[in-house]
Amino acid sequence: xxxxxxxxxxxxxxxxxxxxxxxxxxxxxxxxxxxxxxxxxxxxxxxxxxxxxxxxxxxxxxxxxxxxxxxxxxxxxxxxxxxxxxxxxxxxxxxxxxxxxxxxxxxxxxxxxxxxxxxxxxxxxxxxxxxxxxxxxxxxxxxxxxxxxxxxxxxxxxxxxxxxxxxxxxxxxxxxxxxxxxxxxxxxxxxxxxxxxxxxxxxxxxxxxxxxxxxxxxxxxxxxxxxxxxxxxxxxxxxxxxxxxxxxxxxxxxxxxxxxxxxxxxxxxxxxxxxxxxxxxxxxxxxxxxxxxxxxxxxxxxxxxxxxxxxxxxxxxxxxxxxxxxxxxxxxxxxxxxxxxxxxxxxxxxxxxxxxxxxxxxxxxxxxxxxxxxxxxxxxxxxxxxxxxxxxxxxxxxxxxx
Ligand code: NAD
Ligand code: MG
Numbered sequence: 001x002x003x004x005x006x007x008x009x010x011x012x013x014x015x016x017x018x019x020x021x022x023x024x025x026x027x028x029x030x031x032x033x034x035x036x037x038x039x040x041x042x043x044x045x046x047x048x049x050x051x052x053x054x055x056x057x058x059x060x061x062x063x064x065x066x067x068x069x070x071x072x073x074x075x076x077x078x079x080x081x082x083x084x085x086x087x088x089x090x091x092x093x094x095x096x097x098x099x100x101x102x103x104x105x106x107x108x109x110x111x112x113x114x115x116x117x118x119x120x121x122x123x124x125x126x127x128x129x130x131x132x133x134x135x136x137x138x139x140x141x142x143x144x145x146x147x148x149x150x151x152x153x154x155x156x157x158x159x160x161x162x163x164x165x166x167x168x169x170x171x172x173x174x175x176x177x178x179x180x181x182x183x184x185x186x187x188x189x190x191x192x193x194x195x196x197x198x199x200x201x202x203x204x205x206x207x208x209x210x211x212x213x214x215x216x217x218x219x220x221x222x223x224x225x226x227x228x229x230x231x232x233x234x235x236x237x238x239x240x241x242x243x244x245x246x247x248x249x250x251x252x253x254x255x256x257x258x259x260x261x262x263x264x265x266x267x268x269x270x271x272x273x274x275x276x277x278x279x280x281x282x283x284x285x286x287x288x289x290x291x292x293x294x295x296x297x298x299x300x301x302x303x304x305x306x307x308x309x310x311x312x313x314x315x316x317x318x319x320x321x322x323x324x325x326x327x328x329x330x331x332x333x334x335x336x337x338x339x340x341x342x343x344x345x346x347x348x349x350x351x352x353x354x355x356x357x358x359x360x361x362x363x364x365x366x367x368x369x370x371x372x373x374x375x376x377x378x379x380x381x382x383x384x385x386x387x388x389x390x391x392x393x394x395x396x397x398x399x400x401x402x
Contacts, residue, residue, distance in 0.1 A: 026117060036287050043297060052074075078097045114126075120224065137164065138164050138166050165241075206359060227353060342392075
């Protein structure tokens with residue numbers, strides 16, 4: 001079972017000289033979405049924008065749409081529909097609103113690749129629709145695979161849809177696997193920056209506030225993933241994401257703290273050889289790589305200079321302090337609906353922490369109690385994943401009186 005799912009070339013569109021690849025950016029107003037639009041702007045000969053979606057930031061959605069002229073946009077917050085429609089209809093842009101509309105546009109046949117950049121469980125349904133209708137997926141939304149990785153990847157295989165990772169660690173692994181079709185992975189090493197609280201102990205963490213946790217040392221990202229990075233839940237989610245993307249057994253996945261974030265992750269093959277992918281931490285690179293795969297595009301992003309960086313260091317993660325990583329390891333091993341339950345409880349816990357309703361360490365309590373409480377299902381259907389998500393959310397919310 002430890003044979004490797006190897007990167008396969010995406011459709012030929014977008015390669016040099018071919019037609020422009022048409023991108024649908026789901027979550028265009030977020031950190032990943034905005035950076036993807038920068039990449040597209042810099043490579044207007046290779047990419048065009050067909051779809052943009054936002055939750056509630058109508059101003060930015062309108063601004064982006066005026067500039068990139070997509071065929072359709074979705075504003076999830078229905079109270080903003082009229083505003084957006086008034087601004088964009090005259091430009092010939094189809095404007096839709098509401099959660100369901102995300103699935104509706106995901107099914108449209110006016111684009112080639114979905115950049116799945118919505119945050120959280122909300123990204124799952126539109127991504128499934130895109131796969132069902134044959135679109136290549138550039139996947140930033142890791143929660144999609146954490147919740148229902150078996151179903152998502154199975155559908156992708158059935159529909160022959162490439163799922164190309166955008167998450168920097170998984171992009172690194174994907175890049176290391178190019179040309180290794182016949183070779184087996186012994187293990188992968190996911191690197192973690194350690195976040196803003198690396199080296200801290202519970203007596204310190206008990207008092208940290210939202211403002212501290214939002215200061216990530218190496219990456220500038222959306223609020224949810226920034227908190228996940230501070231608690232190490234992000235690395236836990238990424239272990240599960242890696243399991244599904246690369247068809248790995250839990251024992252083949254190792255996490256190592258590497259505070260400089262220069263090595264983005266590594267693959268060790270069965271001869272003991274280790275390949276690493278390196279570079280300065282900048283999400284534009286994995287975004288661009290996923291969008292342009294299998295070709296690389298020249299750019300002028302800042303380069304890493306070995307003569308200026310004296311040290312690359314590594315240490316094991318402190319899972320006694322950052323217990324979320326232990327919980328995620330448990331979910332990775334036990335599988336079933338447990339990662340889905342953990343993910344839902346985590347989304348609620350992070351929300352509660354961001355609203356100053358609970359403390360930093362309480363997040364782990366909420367997740368652990370929810371994981372203990374809900375009924376374990378070994379082989380859930382999609383419907384059961386949705387139910388587990390809803391139940392876990394409700395239970396976690398009652399724990400923190402939301
Ligand atoms: P973000 O919070 O900056 O942006 C999220 C986007 O999703 C926004 O466009 C928002 O409007 C939309 N959105 C939020 N809730 C929604 C909902 N309920 N329904 C529909 N749309 C909704 O998040 P981000 O940092 O860009 O991260 C996006 C995804 O990419 C996450 O899954 C994250 O884990 C992953 N990721 C992000 C980074 C990064 O550097 N930011 C790196 C790796 C992976
Ligand atoms: Mg990552």
